[in-house]
Amino acid sequence: xxxxKNLKKTFGKNExxxxxxxxxxxxxxxxxxxPSGSGKSTFLRCLNxxxxxxxxxxxxDGQDLAHISEKELNVLREKMGMVFQGFNLFPNMSVLxxxxxAPMKVKKVSAxxxxxxxxxxLDRVGLLDKADQYPDSLSGGQKQRVAIARALAMDxxxxxxxxxxxxxxxxxxxxxxxxxxxxxxxxxxxxVVTHEMGFAREVADEVWFxxxxxxxxxxKPEEIFEHPKSERAKDFLAKxx
Ligand code: ATP
Ligand code: MG
Numbered sequence: 118x119x120x121x122k123n124l125k126k127t128f129g130k131n132e133x134x135x136x137x138x139x140x141x142x143x144x145x146x147x148x149x150x151x152p153s154g155s156g157k158s159t160f161l162r163c164l165n166x167x168x169x170x171x172x173x174x175x176x177x178d179g180q181d182l183a184h185i186s187e188k189e190l191n192v193l194r195e196k197m198g199m200v201f202q203g204f205n206l207f208p209n210m211s212v213l214x215x216x217x218x219a220p221m222k223v224k225k226v227s228a229x230x231x232x233x234x235x236x237x238x239l240d241r242v243g244l245l246d247k248a249d250q251y252p253d254s255l256s257g258g259q260k261q262r263v264a265i266a267r268a269l270a271m272d273x274x275x276x277x278x279x280x281x282x283x284x285x286x287x288x289x290x291x292x293x294x295x296x297x298x299x300x301x302x303x304x305x306x307x308x309v310v311t312h313e314m315g316f317a318r319e320v321a322d323e324v325w326f327x328x329x330x331x332x333x334x335x336x337k338p339e340e341i342f343e344h345p346k347s348e349r350a351k352d353f354l355a356k357x358x
Pocket of ligand 1 (some may be wrong): 128131133151152153155156157158160252281
């Protein structure tokens with residue numbers, strides 16, 4: 118579904134992504150792990166071309182994202198949800214309005230339909246009773262669950278997560294990971310940059326270990342966590358496990 122071919126990204130002289138070629142298949146959950154500054158966020162942002170790759174290709178649903186019009190790119194971006202560390206909810210709108218906005222504006226879904234679907238999604242993330250509240254009145258974990266519901270409202274084919282739990286107080290991490298696990302169980306294709314090794318171990322189909330501009334190692338969680346091959350991965354895992 119998502120093909121990454123010889124992806125490179127440099128900022129000035131800083132070669133952040135040196136040569137990455139990998140595929141994400143439909144229904145797969147990929148967890149990307151690696152040291153701080155290794156380019157995980159940059160990689161994720163290249164996947165939906167929030168960041169323009171320096172070279173290489175990102176092919177999504179058969180289309181090369183580097184060589185299509187802005188209009189076509191926007192259509193494809195609608196199929197790629199993104200959930201960030203910092204929620205990015207609109208503070209002047211209620212929870213339900215936050216979720217209804219994009220389907221109505223971008224997909225021209227009717228207000229009634231968007232409302233119905235928005236409530237279903239809030240129910241799914243356990244927050245139906247918060248529909249009319251404003252983001253400021255929610256906890257971090259609740260905000261992040263709303264952000265996930267908002268991404269789902271666009272019926273994406275894949276959701277990209279960039280450290281969705283790392284801004285949360287520890288007691289709220291579990292509720293967000295639970296929603297993500299349910300999503301994974303429902304067959305959603307997910308690329309998750311995370312420091313939550315427990316989640317990666319439990320939920321990932323594949324773990325990608327990124328360091329020094331490359332994906333150094335790929336494997337099933339038990340392969341990466343129990344039998345890392347490279348010194349780089351051994352070193353990293355010794356620090357985080
Ligand atoms: P962390 O785990 O801390 O989130 P990361 O693996 O996500 O780190 P990135 O944020 O992708 O790492 O950053 C990788 C490198 O790219 C860093 O050296 C960073 O300074 C650089 N970088 C990222 N974005 C930009 C930018 N917009 N302009 C210049 N340099 C950037
Ligand atoms: Mg990052």
